[in-house]
Amino acid sequence: MERLRRTEIFSVWSDEDLSHLFKGARVLEMSVGQILFLEGDAATAFYFLLDGQVKLVTSAADGHEKIVDILQGGDLFAEAVAFLGYRYPVQAIAAMPSRVLEIPLTIFLVTLQQHQELMLQMLGRLSLRLRHLIMELRHLTVESADQRVVGYLLELCPSGNSPVSLLLPAKKAMIAARLGLTPETFSRVLKRLREEHLITVEKLKIYIHRPSALRQWAKEDR
Missing domain, CATH: 2.60.120.10 (Jelly Rolls)
Structure with a gap:
């Protein structure tokens, strides 16, 4: 109760x-x-x-x-x-x-x-x-795979720009489906984020070095 x-x-x-x-x-x-x-x-x-x-x-x-x-x-x-x-x-x-x-x-x-x-x-x-469902529809129809993954990670972050250690709340394949992505695409985006030194990944644990840098990366044209 x-x-x-x-x-x-x-x-x-x-x-x-x-x-x-x-x-x-x-x-x-x-x-x-x-x-x-x-x-x-x-x-x-x-x-x-x-x-x-x-x-x-x-x-x-x-x-x-x-x-x-x-x-x-x-x-x-x-x-x-x-x-x-x-x-x-x-x-x-x-x-x-x-x-x-x-x-x-x-x-x-x-x-x-x-x-x-x-x-x-x-x-x-x-x-x-x-309102939340309308935003979700926008994410799935307008945003790129990079933007969807980054947006999801940032939703899990507390406010501020301090380094954050996150534990993904579900298996990666399930999160990928939630974002309208294949598991392979989800993994490729995480790999690119690692190569850019924006995150560190250990199974379901993700360390975000600077949330603001992650947000800026998703906005850039590649």
Whole structure:
């Protein structure tokens, strides 16, 4: 309950409302590759990832799987389906052994209807999500492979220009799919960044020497 309160939309919920929300909630244990819900399934719940990793995927026009997002422990997801026709727009699959808290949508909606301020906050969150998706579309259709990889690495960095040591949150092949790239292209970009002495790579660990230099490199014509 305290972990859920740390999320943006539940930070202002009262103990009473949160306790009511937990009625009917349950923890699901998921194995690697297990499907939580399919694209187009009727939505009856939303989820909070307690630990592990879940990928949200959809089918591309060529029939291949397109990773929409890679979720980590502490992420809330599928709450927007309450406003999207009660159908899941993507498929959720466990990328590693995971524990997920399943919360019924009915109780969530009743609480929102009773508290206008909570409803407004939820709509604000959906607006931010839409803005994020529009930015993602721009990244995938306008930016080069170099810019996508650099942009992703910089998103993982804290603010400032100090050297940063990062641990990639997922396997490189999964991140490549998330960026709309092949694993080979993703690896080639990382290799070029190493050769330019902008980063050091040790398996999933990446050391960024100067974030500003990395940002400038992506802007240059090569």
